[in-house]
Amino acid sequence: MKLPPFEYACPTTLNEAIALLANHSGEAKPLAGGQSLMPMMAFRIAQPSLLVDLRKLPGMKEIKIGPDGVRLGALVRWRDVIDDKRLAVAHPLLKEAISHVAHYQIRNRGTVGGSCAHADPASEMPGIAQTCEAEFSVMGKAGARTIKAKDFFQGALTTALGADEIITEIHLPAWPAARRYGFQEFARRRGDFAMAGVALYYDLDGGKAANAHIGVFGVGDCQRRLPKAEAALNGKAVDEALAVKVGEAAAAEVEPQEDIHASAAYRRSLTGTLVERAIKAAMVR
Amino acid sequence: MEMTDKRTITVSVNGTKHTKEVPVRITLADFIRYELGLTGTHLGCEHGVCGACTILLDGRSARSCLMLAVQADGHEVLTVEGIAPGPDALHPLQEAFRDNHGLQCGFCTPGMLTTLLEFLGDNPDPTEQEVRVAISGNLCRCTGYQGIVLAALDAAKRMKAGRA
Numbered sequence: 001m002k003l004p005p006f007e008y009a010c011p012t013t014l015n016e017a018i019a020l021l022a023n024h025s026g027e028a029k030p031l032a033g034g035q036s037l038m039p040m041m042a043f044r045i046a047q048p049s050l051l052v053d054l055r056k057l058p059g060m061k062e063i064k065i066g067p068d069g070v071r072l073g074a075l076v077r078w079r080d081v082i083d084d085k086r087l088a089v090a091h092p093l094l095k096e097a098i099s100h101v102a103h104y105q106i107r108n109r110g111t112v113g114g115s116c117a118h119a120d121p122a123s124e125m126p127g128i129a130q131t132c133e134a135e136f137s138v139m140g141k142a143g144a145r146t147i148k149a150k151d152f153f154q155g156a157l158t159t160a161l162g163a164d165e166i167i168t169e170i171h172l173p174a175w176p177a178a179r180r181y182g183f184q185e186f187a188r189r190r191g192d193f194a195m196a197g198v199a200l201y202y203d204l205d206g207g208k209a210a211n212a213h214i215g216v217f218g219v220g221d222c223q224r225r226l227p228k229a230e231a232a233l234n235g236k237a238v239d240e241a242l243a244v245k246v247g248e249a250a251a252a253e254v255e256p257q258e259d260i261h262a263s264a265a266y267r268r269s270l271t272g273t274l275v276e277r278a279i280k281a282a283m284v285r
Numbered sequence: 286m287e288m289t290d291k292r293t294i295t296v297s298v299n300g301t302k303h304t305k306e307v308p309v310r311i312t313l314a315d316f317i318r319y320e321l322g323l324t325g326t327h328l329g330c331e332h333g334v335c336g337a338c339t340i341l342l343d344g345r346s347a348r349s350c351l352m353l354a355v356q357a358d359g360h361e362v363l364t365v366e367g368i369a370p371g372p373d374a375l376h377p378l379q380e381a382f383r384d385n386h387g388l389q390c391g392f393c394t395p396g397m398l399t400t401l402l403e404f405l406g407d408n409p410d411p412t413e414q415e416v417r418v419a420i421s422g423n424l425c426r427c428t429g430y431q432g433i434v435l436a437a438l439d440a441a442k443r444m445k446a447g448r449a
Contacts, residue, residue: 001310002331007288008309008355020288031356038312038351039332050288051309053356079345103422104400105336108345109352191421 003041010053014139014166020052022141022164030054030166032075032114035106060113060168065090069174074113074167082107091172093132093181097124097199100183103191113167121156122193122218124185129153130223131199131215132172140165156221179203180238180285182278185218186270188261194218195262198250198274200282202233209233214246219256219271228253229275238283247276294358298323299367307354314338316354317364325365325395329424336423339396340364346403365395368402377443378402378436387436389427396423401437409445413438 011017021028029048031037032055040046054060060073063084070091072081081087081098088095101107101115101124115125116136128134129149136147141164152160161167185197196219202212212233217223229250236242251272258264295304298321305320317326317340329335331350338349341363349362368376378401381387388394397420404411404419411419416437417430425433 001308002312002315002350003310005290005310007290008292008353009288010355031353034351034353034356035333035348038353042332042350051353053353055356103336104404104419105339105346105348105422106333106351108342109347189421190418 003038004044004047006041006048007050008053009050010056012056012058014057014168017052017054017057017166018139018141018164020050021166024050024163026163028052028163030117032117033077033109033111034114035102035110036114036118036120054166063087067174068171070094070172072112072170072172074111074169076112078102078107078110078112081112089177091175093175093183093199093201094128094172096181096183097128100124100185100191100194100197106191112170116152116170117159117161117167119153119155119157119159119222120193121221121223122197123223124194124197124199124217126153126223127197127199127215127217128172129170130217130225131201131213133213134173135171136167137169137171138165139168144168150225153222153224176203180209180282182281182285184274184278184281186274193261196256196267196270196274198271198278200275200278202238202282207237208235209238210235214250214275216250216254216271219254219267221257226250226253233279238279240280240283243276243279243283246279247272247274250275292355292358294355296354296357296359297361299362299364309353309355311354312350313340313352313354313357313362314349316357317349317362320354323364323366327392327395329392334424335393336396336400336420337393339399339423341399341403344403344406346400363399363402365398368398376402377447378405378440381436381440381443382433385436385439386428386432388432393423393425393427397425397433401440405437405441405444409441411438411441 028050031051031053060075064071134149181201185194197217200214202209212230214226232246232249256264256267293306327337329337333351340349
């Protein structure tokens with residue numbers, strides 16, 4: 001048998017699921033799409049005593065689009081995002097980013113909530129959440145609360161979620177139609193973990209960039225925004241020379257890790273190049 | 286709320302319903318291979334990298350090593366054994382693989398076929414690049430992918446002709 005022993009429950013209400021998690025003092029894990037948790041269990045990096053399968057929970061599989069933005073139910077799968085034609089207008093940056101998530105079969109199973117709760121530093125969705133100042137609706141034994149993305153992600157595989165809490169919804173603020181955006185990631189093979197990735201957007205105010213948001217993933221131990229690079233972009237007319245400068249600012253600002261896939265110096269240089277490319281892509285949208 | 290280490294599940298596999306009591310920690314891949322004896326679904330890495338164990342769950346490709354059998358309770362699974370229309374006939378996708386040298390050792394083939402079956406349904410007229418992206422999660426160590434890509438493009442034509 002491949003996986004370590006565990007017990008399994010498949011509740012039909014959120015309250016039941018939370019009670020199961022709460023009664024297992026941190027030893028239980030929610031199971032959503034399973035595309036990260038199952039490999040971790042196969043390697044026995046994760047050995048939960050109880051898996052709480054969320055697949056029968058109602059009302060968490062919808063993508064809602066309204067004047068206040070996009071609300072993704074936590075059990076929305078990557079495939080649902082890719083297939084939702086409304087998102088091409090309602091959140092084109094999200095749509096573009098998700099097309100880069102893993103491979104075809106994994107996009108059919110993986111969920112937005114699962115990815116964020118797992119918080120792999122190289123994942124796209126936490127990068128989008130940070131860049132776009134998403135808010136996480138979570139429910140636990142003590143009730144519902146909302147967590148801002150900047151407080152939610154605390155490090156590699158570490159979030160603000162309590163052991164008894166489940167993400168119910170991810171809210172991305174409204175996306176103005178004229179917003180400029182770019183998304184870039186680099187991996188040796190499409191679908192593999194990004195060696196570095198960039199999601200960015202800005203608005204135009206009198207021909208100049210305003211409200212710049214630049215987020216990175218796969219660089220350092222957590223998805224984050226780059227305030228210095230954003231400052232280098234804000235208030236300026238965007239041209240190719242500025243794209244290079246902002247890329248340089250981003251490269252200086254990140255704190256990349258070194259591992260078997262790439263050196264820290266390579267990741268730093270790559271981040272600069274990707275920011276530059278993303279701004280150039282944004283210019284012509 | 287019931288918590289168990291065994292559970293009775295009903296899964297439809299290639300059109301046949303199976304009801305069995307299974308340990309909750311058995312993967313869908315092992316259920317298909319060891320409980321049902323359908324060994325066409327191959328296991329390579331067993332952690333979601335190689336794609337050999339790809340099956341269709343309700344028509345969508347999924348890695349059966351990254352699913353528990355209990356998660357498939359009440360769902361429909363299609364394995365490589367269920368692709369052909371009958372024991373003496375091949376699916377046009379399989380014929381295209383045979384005719385274009387889309388396989389050598391055959392280990393990756395079940396995953397390639399199931400993935401491409403879904404992909405060509407979604408995208409009946411793909412470009413070579415789109416095919417390469419679609420099978421990027423399926424590792425082949427024999428063919429260099431060239432024959433597989435040619436087979437997929439040929440299969441798209443055959444499947445289109447079959448529908449016309």
